[in-house]
Amino acid sequence: MKFSVDKFRHFEKNHHKPRSCYQNIPVNYRIIRDAPLSFKKIIPMKPTIAEKILCWFDQHGRKDLPWQLEISPYRVWVSEIMLQQTQVTTVIPYYHRFMTHFPDLESLAVAPLDDVLLHWAGLGYYARARNLHKSARLIHQLGQFPTSLDALITLPGIGRSTAGAILSIAFKQHQPILDGNVKRVLARYHAISGWTGDPKVERELWRLSTSYTPKQRTADYTQAMMDLGATVCTRSKPACPHCPIQADCLAHKNALTQQLPTPKPKQTLPIKECILTILMDQHQNILLIQRPPSGIWGGLWSFPEFSSLDDSLGWCVEQQLPVLESQILAPQRHTFSHFHLDYTPVIIKINNLNNNVMEANTRIWYKAAEINSLALPAPISRLVQQYIIENV
Numbered sequence: 001m002k003f004s005v006d007k008f009r010h011f012e013k014n015h016h017k018p019r020s021c022y023q024n025i026p027v028n029y030r031i032i033r034d035a036p037l038s039f040k041k042i043i044p045m046k047p048t049i050a051e052k053i054l055c056w057f058d059q060h061g062r063k064d065l066p067w068q069l070e071i072s073p074y075r076v077w078v079s080e081i082m083l084q085q086t087q088v089t090t091v092i093p094y095y096h097r098f099m100t101h102f103p104d105l106e107s108l109a110v111a112p113l114d115d116v117l118l119h120w121a122g123l124g125y126y127a128r129a130r131n132l133h134k135s136a137r138l139i140h141q142l143g144q145f146p147t148s149l150d151a152l153i154t155l156p157g158i159g160r161s162t163a164g165a166i167l168s169i170a171f172k173q174h175q176p177i178l179d180g181n182v183k184r185v186l187a188r189y190h191a192i193s194g195w196t197g198d199p200k201v202e203r204e205l206w207r208l209s210t211s212y213t214p215k216q217r218t219a220d221y222t223q224a225m226m227d228l229g230a231t232v233c234t235r236s237k238p239a240c241p242h243c244p245i246q247a248d249c250l251a252h253k254n255a256l257t258q259q260l261p262t263p264k265p266k267q268t269l270p271i272k273e274c275i276l277t278i279l280m281d282q283h284q285n286i287l288l289i290q291r292p293p294s295g296i297w298g299g300l301w302s303f304p305e306f307s308s309l310d311d312s313l314g315w316c317v318e319q320q321l322p323v324l325e326s327q328i329l330a331p332q333r334h335t336f337s338h339f340h341l342d343y344t345p346v347i348i349k350i351n352n353l354n355n356n357v358m359e360a361n362t363r364i365w366y367k368a369a370e371i372n373s374l375a376l377p378a379p380i381s382r383l384v385q386q387y388i389i390e391n392v
């Protein structure tokens with residue numbers, strides 16, 4: 001049985017009043033099979049979640065973030081790694097600096113790790129920079145950027161969601177993502193309780209993300225979901241009145257937005273203590289030690305670390321560095337994901353008669369005024385600024 005297009009149009013005009021946001025979305029119709037054809041049996045379908053979110057993105061989404069311009073697999077990849085655990089506003093200046101210094105994959109692959117860490121210093125989670133560098137070298141050896149999910153997730157630092165973002169945004173493939181923003185939106189929309197890092201919850205969220213990801217405009221949808229999570233469905237105060245999927249959001253409907261997503265089960269972080277020794281000679285040279293390549297602050301430059309002031313002074317004697325005076329500074333705390341580091345900085349002024357350079361590769365005396373040209377962890381950089389630069 002045929003149904004005239006005119007009748008559809010008539011029906012749409014009189015029965016479907018799309019909101020202005022949805023005016024560009026073609027209205028879909030569902031016809032109940034085997035029923036006599038009449039207007040009653042033709043049901044206009046609501047826009048899908050993807051349509052609503054894309055529509056919102058077209059009107060309100062951010063489209064001029066640095067990594068959204070001149071899109072390439074390399075640029076998308078670097079941005080995705082930087083955006084893990086770090087907010088957009090913090091990432092932007094780092095991204096610009098990084099891209100100026102390492103404009104393409106080759107420049108990153110051939111750069112020394114020290115240089116990469118220097119341009120990452122301050123962003124934290126340095127394993128990201130080390131993995132970025134390792135993967136750049138592997139891709140460079142391969143000769144081309146991998147274009148499949150399986151190949152991408154074998155690279156250090158690239159998980160399924162990051163791979164999905166690279167493939168959907170840079171290669172226009174139909175691939176879902178599930179970063180922190182998407183997890184939050186979906187957990188609230190479906191009122192899914194349980195920590196989103198729990199494998200069972202995560203499996204369900206992947207299933208939902210996969211089912212909502214549209215085959216058309218996947219790249220835009222990926223960016224739209226990330227943007228919706230970052231700017232509307234925010235962690236503490238979601239702006240539900242401005243949300244394109246508010247009408248069907250279960251968390252909103254049931255006043256659960258503050259409870260969902262369920263926070264990670266609290267664990268008491270262990271505390272580690274140390275003395276950070278700022279050894280300074282009479283020419284304002286500071287002793288720095290390069291940390292081992294893996295572990296916290298891996299590959300970055302830091303002050304020698306000891307468990308007590310006595311150990312610290314004893315080490316100076318061993319190294320034949322006559323101590324002129326020492327000053328204990330206020331203890332400070334830096335929290336890593338898995339422990340608190342309580343450190344007490346101690347400035348020890350020494351008479352470095354031999355200009356002792358020790359193991360040159362991993363220990364250097366560095367001019368205090370130039371020390372910030374090295375890759376330093378943020379707490380070390382703060383100490384340098386506070387107690388050294390301002391007093392030189």
Ligand code: SF4
Nearest residue numbers: 233238240243246249
């Ligand atoms: S309605 Fe509110 S809680 Fe639900 S997805 Fe939108 S912003 Fe998030």
